Amino acid sequence: MHEADVEADVVVVGAGPAGSTAARYLAASGRRVVVLEKSAFPREKVCGDGLTPRAVRELDLMGLPTPREDGWIRNKGLRMLGGGVRLQVPWPDLAEFPGHGLVHTRSRFDEALARHAVAGGADLRERTSVTGPVVDERTGHVVGVRARPVDDKGRKAGEETTYRAPVVVAADGVGGRLALSMGLAKRDDRPLGIAVRTYFKSPRHDDDWLESWLELRDGAEGRDGKGTGGLLPGYGWVFGVGDGTSNVGLGILDSTAGASDLDYRDLLRRWLAGMPPEWRFTPEDQVGPVRGAALPMAFNRTPHYTRGLVLVGDSGGMVNPFNGEGIAYAMQSARLAAQAVDTALDATEARGRERALQSYPAAVRADLGGYYTLGRVFVSLIGHPEVMRVATRFGLPRPGLMKLVVKLLANLADPTSRDATDRVVVALQRMAPAS
Template identity: 55%
Template sequence: MNTHVAPAADVIVVGAGPGGSAAAYYLAQRGLDVLLLEKTQFPREKVCGDGLTPRSVAALLKMGIDTSEGNGWTRNKGLRVVTRDITLELDWPTLDAYPAYGLSRTRLDFDDLLAQRAVEAGARLQTATQVTAPTFDLAGRVNGVQALLGPDKEPVTYRAPLVIAADGVSGRMALALGLNRRDDRPMGVAVRRYYYCDAKHDDDYLESWLELRSASDPDTLQPGYGWIFGLGDGRINAGLGVLNSSASYQQVNYRQLLLDWLAATPEEWGLRDESNADGPIRGAALPMGFNRVPHYSRGMMLIGDSGGMVNPFNGEGIAYAMESGDIAAEVAAKALAANSSPRREAALRTYPDQISDHLGGYYRMGGIFVKLIGHPEVMRLCTEQGMKSRTLMRFVLKLLANLTDARGGDAMDRIINGLQRVTPKV
């Protein structure tokens, strides 16, 4: 079957996850013709912790998403941090820039809500469209994408002067431009499973367990944490994330590690019982700390996981995907309004610097943090000594969740913001 060229758009966005839908929303709001291509059909499952910090909530509110409990969201007021000896409940900080609550909701319909918000703004959503590669003009600049459409995999070409890659950790679009993953940047792995759990499903706090040990190697403390996030519907999301900075990273069976950790939870929670599980254990990679750069090249912008934008401190990706989509849309709109190709290209080339200004110093700090806690003795010191000080843990919460006011704020805000300013950007 011959490939045919579909009608053009101003911008093609590849992937209707949080980053792609946010980019499409903000582009459409600016009056641009946006084609949002998604390989699956909604609703669809996606591996995630399903817990949202106030930073993610702020990104949702900016898009006009109704985050009320009556609209299917489960609210939480902070983070409960657990070790063998100490449990601390830390409320989300009160800030001007962010709400004082977090949320949880499964990705089964979360992404669909955001994609439909983009459609309401004027974007054209097309599902069951598997983008396979970018297309190039004679100068080697991206000018569209090739895709397989529908169940019959009909080959189609879509043209646009700009493509935004939001295709996730696989980075297929970026790889086509020779943008390979950097091995010197952090990487993580996460696994999760749903359980029915009456004791925890409507918890007021997200829960983080800092001591992860496998039954086969109980003396080694893994650089990461386990989580229990209540979903408000009788279920919880139980999972863990581990960083690649430990010597045993490649050897650990993370699915078994999850089961070993859950075996240490109270018996009355029912998390040791396979009959309470709702579905299999699923896993995914976490591309962190800008591990794929540059974020713009030859007519293509990278956002979210495709650009390695997961927070190295806590593994959060949704907030940063949506924020990068917002920034990309602003840059793209200015570029496409330029009256010449050189001016358009000059505007697009500002995108990497803007992303770096937004997160570069913080992510460099995160990279240092990842290397430090890769040493079991450092991880042990952090958990055993840090948990003894509520004040210190409040500071750690702000740092790890990237929750500060840019102007003013308290002493903790000023310290964290100052560290970001003086830390060289990635």
């Protein structure tokens, strides 16, 4: 076949967690899958590198091994600091989810998933930048994409190729260029987070808890969370990577008053100025620059399927508004999308194919819609630092309440459990409209 016209069953744009997950499932089902990735592995991505049990479950479902010798570091639960309180809450013991989380750097994580997709039969084409969709003029449906090879600087390095398929999966991240080209702009009624992070050589690199700072002080707080510095917006984290470094960063909601005017790197510096010196969160021990990224939350781009184009992961705004977690939901949405696409490709006529593809947005809305609606309410409250301060000082000293909070924040509740905290979280999600 001439390279100018590559045929496939599915074209996946982007080889992040969502794209590689969708590609793995579809290729393993016998579909011809081409994955187009503008970068080359390993590549840098801004992330906290922490995986909750929800993300670990997705890795387990797709059969990706996570041995410690390959850099997968297990954690026991969430340590929360704020208001002078330090509380550790283990991950809940649930039948549906594993009892541990993981830490794995995104550069290694994304490559592991991409290689897993290739091992399942996907055709991965790195340094291939998509320039636009191919649209059937008669139906208005996407029937492929145009793409060209690029060098390590993103510059054109070859001639444009057309990749044709009856279904295209957009997994091209927060920018959503493919979705934008089809008229799908982000929704202004959904929250947007900003995350900045860097790495430090630190003795805390082997911490087996994910640490979350719910109250940030301006250069005056130590380990116990006490201090006199001014209250900063957002939340912070310290995740041990296990390789001699810690991933340290902070997240801020763009709904915070004046958030768009904030210097996020300066906020990180001011917060870290108050850390105990023995942790070595200092410029001298910093590894790499401070990097930032947007976190598209709570379905901030919809519909998740239209005219042959399926949106998964960040391109569809799948980030959890409660905790900024994106990987678990990228993989979950991709798994659901793969199921719908696989069914659609078996359809013998156009109406049946469309019905199958439309089942994907319905499925993701049923799974996450009510929860994300609750998350938007949560975001509107904690966007105010004083509200967060009061909630932290009231909640953290109450372990029973914080057990419920962790289940809500990490979306880890068992609908079949008789545990009161599970029943409360599940009831809240069911009562919230799945919009």
